[in-house]
Amino acid sequence: MNNSHSESYAAAGVDVTAGYEAVNRIKPLVESTYIPGVMGTLGGFGGLFAPDTAGMQKPVLVSGTDGVGTKLKIAFLMDKHDTVGIDCVAMCVNDIICSGAMPMFFLDYLAVGKNVPSRIESIVSGVTEGCRQAGCALIGGETAEMPGFYPEDEYDLAGFSVGLVDEAKMIDGSTLQEGDLLIGLSSNGVHSNGFSLVRKVLGLDNRKALEIRISELGHTLGEELLRPTHIYVRAIRCLRQHGVDVKAVSHITGGGLYENVPRMMKEGLTARIRKASFPVPPIFEIIQRSGDIPQRDMYNTFNMGIGLVIAIPKDQIGHALDILTRAGEQSYVIGDVIKGEAGVELV
Structure with a gap:
């Protein structure tokens, strides 16, 4: 050529x-x-x-x-x-x-x-x-x-x-039942969703604003926002290779927990998620404070610290958490599956 x-x-x-x-x-x-x-x-x-x-x-x-x-x-x-x-x-x-x-x-x-x-x-x-x-x-x-x-x-x-x-x-949620537990895998911050809102409330229209070092973060705002989306392929592979019955999985992207978790639930069941069960990264608190954003909107826009939600049988929880730890994942038991039509409830 x-x-x-x-x-x-x-x-x-x-x-x-x-x-x-x-x-x-x-x-x-x-x-x-x-x-x-x-x-x-x-x-x-x-x-x-x-x-x-x-x-x-x-x-x-x-x-x-x-x-x-x-x-x-x-x-x-x-x-x-x-x-x-x-x-x-x-x-x-x-x-x-x-x-x-x-x-x-x-x-x-x-x-x-x-x-x-x-x-x-x-x-x-x-x-x-x-x-x-x-x-x-x-x-x-x-x-x-x-x-x-x-x-x-x-x-x-x-x-x-x-x-x-x-x-x-295939994982399709068909075997989900009341009593199954929900594991949340930590996100790497904002990932790649909600940036139109992020840019608006933080006034990010020039490089100077991004170079400000924020004590809550331990680095600059630009460094925090460019942290790449975490990839969860290895986590799912390890769980399945070690015999964990992964019944349903939800990738938490735009729409947050409110929109994405119901996509993995079957009719008649609801995911009950306890917000106090996992830490919310400081960047989300900064965004919420800067834009005076209602908490409901935060959980309906951002991942809030949970990038993937997995449903497994209750009796496999210890085994699953051990595997995820060895795979390098930070994970939490964030809720359970209950009867209901809402798809997801955050309590």
């Missing part, structure tokens, strides 16, 4: 040679995510993956797609781009594990106002780090230079992941 160059396209603001440089920069990053099943290499028209379905009676593909959202505005202001890719991967893989599927591969879509190879390398380094944490391969993607559509220093980042599970081992 060394002889590929268009003066006319360059005059319109699209530098194809910069695109080739970006590909050369990210190629080793992408290849660092390769796992058994990957076919081909970077540069083809489609990402190839041969899944291992040995021992499965009825393999089911589970897919999830998402973006980073307006959290990107914080990355722009901080000029720090190596973590938002983790968010992008996390928002997808954390969704598909709710069905019991383990992610196999990921593809990203990056649209930029101007192709700056070093910045693209930084963004993709986050995507590949997220893939490594999730145990999946980055097998393809697209970088589109769109001058006049995005400002030169801005971009959008989205992606999707595909996972695999045997139908007989």
